[in-house]
Amino acid sequence: MRAMRHLMLLPLTLALAACAVGPDYRAPALPEPAALVRAEAGLVTPEAVEHDFWRSFDYALLSELVEEAFDANHDLRIALARHDRSLALLRQSRRDLAPSVTAQGGAAHQRASADQMPQATRSQRDVERYDAGVAALWELDFFGRVRRSVEAQQAEAEASAADVRAMQVVVVGELVDQYVRLRGLQEQLRVARANADNQRESLALVDARLEAGRGTDFDSVRARAQLESTLSRIPALEGEIAAIIHRLAVLTGREPGALIARLEAPAALPALHEKVAIGLPGELLRRRPDIAAAERRLHAATASIGVATADLYPRFTLSGLLGTQAASTGDLFGRDSETRLLALGVDWSFLDSGRVRARMAAADADAEVNLARYEQTVLQALEEAETALARYAQALREREHLVDAAEASAEAARQARVRFEVGVIDFLEVIDAERSLLEAEDSLARSHTRSATALVGLYRALAGGWPQRA
Known part of the structure; x- marks a missing residue:
């Protein structure tokens, strides 16, 4: 009996001095870029990224939709449920540390x-x-199999929390992007209808001249053809507007038609920021939740090597x-x-060490995969930030030219109509001027939309200003 007690004390003594086999994790060092190449001095500032950046667009309805998306978006609910699952698995793994x-x-x-008990x-x-x-x-846990398992699950739980934050960036980024596109399409629709009204007036003028014997059927046919061409744009724009309204409803967790009454009234496109606060370059990578998730999964994969290695003992x-x-x-x-x-x-599975070493090799390979994925995520984050800065800068320049073009086209169309009425030019030049005005104003609306969506894309790439609601 005394020998048995001594035998029981041996593993307890070993447990106190136990170590965890496998590599100890060290997080890779993040690059610290001195500056973003595309960060033009006149466009950006090193101030902290604006919180709740969509509020700067001055859309009360947009802010309401963002809050509703945080509460009811199904992708976010899925991410949160997965995080809850990972926390439950973490609690389960920690239980293995105790009896x-x-x-x-x-x-x-x-x-x-009777045969078994014949005398009874x-x-x-x-x-x-x-x-x-x-x-x-x-x-x-002499060799750390359980502790490495807990370490791996802890890292997975932290990765799933980062996944929730990343999903917030994706959902809110898409919602704001779609909302801006909606207002851009509504502006294009307004331009098309306004030009159609002007062209109706031109057609009426041509018909009146024809009745007075001063016009031709040819001018009337051309005027009608241009009007019908402009009117043909309206159904396509209305179809795109309907699709975006449906998408916004689904993003906020509703049926597709739920937001029609709230969104069908047009609103102006947002004012563009002359300068954008992007923070310090070194902070960019530390803010990105997708990088945090990739780094945590690398930690989990490294700890899993220890779990596999412990089977050798x-x-x-x-x-x-x-x-x-x-x-x-x-x-x-x-x-x-x-x-x-x-x-x-x-x-002890020492007689089956080949199988154990195969599992160790697989765990090593998994760690290499996660290391490569982490490094790729870092590079993609820098790429997205640089590309977003370039797109926003060029979109602003494009818009400056198109503002001038739209103003000049409006003046040219006005003068063309006046000159036609006094008989200086024929109606073909009026049609050409009105077509140019429609194209210029439509292009300006598209450019303003591209500029606004480029700004949203920049905030999404910077991953700043997003509330922490995991």
Whole structure:
């Protein structure tokens, strides 16, 4: 008995001095770019990225939709549920650090056959047995298999939290982008209808001249053809507007038609920012939740190497049972009915080391995959930021030219109509001037939309200003 007690003390002593096999994780160093190449001095400032940047567009309705998306978007709900699942698995893995304790009990009635008990009467061959007890089982984590498993699950839980933040960036970015596109399409629709009204006036003027004997059927046909061409744009724009309204409704967790009444009234395109606060370049990569998620998964994969490596070493388990067993319920808790068991188990797969080493090689490969994915995510983040800066800068320049072009086209169309009315030019030049005006104003609306969506894309690439609601 004393030797058994000494044997039980041995694993406890080893547990106190236990180490965790496998590599200890060290996070890769993030690059610290001195500056973003496309960050033009006249366009950006090093101030902290604006919080809730969409509020600067001065759309109360947009802010309401963003809040509703945070509460009801299904992609966000999925991400949150996955995070809850990872936290539950983390709690489960931490339980493995402590003994598992269970209660058990039973009652049995058995009758032996006459051949089994030839000298016993029928009643003597009836046996009853009752038992109850508490059992415990504890894996003694000498080589860190359980601790590495907890470490891996902890990193996965942190990665899933970063996934929630990344999904917030995606959902809000898409919602704001779609909202701006909606207002841009509504502006294009306004331009098309206004030009159609002007062209109706031109057609009426041509018809009046024809009736007075000063015009031609040719001018009337050309005027009508241009009007119909302009009117043909309207159904296509209305179809695109309907599609975006449906998309915005789904992004906020509603049925496609739920936002028609709130969004069908046109609103102006947002004012563009002359300068954008982008923060310091070194902060960009630390803000990006997709980089944080990739780094945490690299940590989890590294810890999993230790889990696989621990299988090369013996696994010790300590089990115990304290209970009672009797032939009748009255004697179940009597002193002489006491039972107990204390056992040390060893499981060692050294005879199957080839299989274990294959699992180790697979874990190493998984870590290499996650390292490459992490490095790729870092590069993609820098690429997205540089590209977003370039697109916004060029979109602003394009818009400056188109503003001038639209103003000049409007003046040219006005002068063309005046000159036609006094007979200086023919109607073909009026048609050409009105067509140019339509194209210039439509291009300006498209350019303003591109500039605004480029600004949204820049904020999404910077991953700043997003509320932390994981």
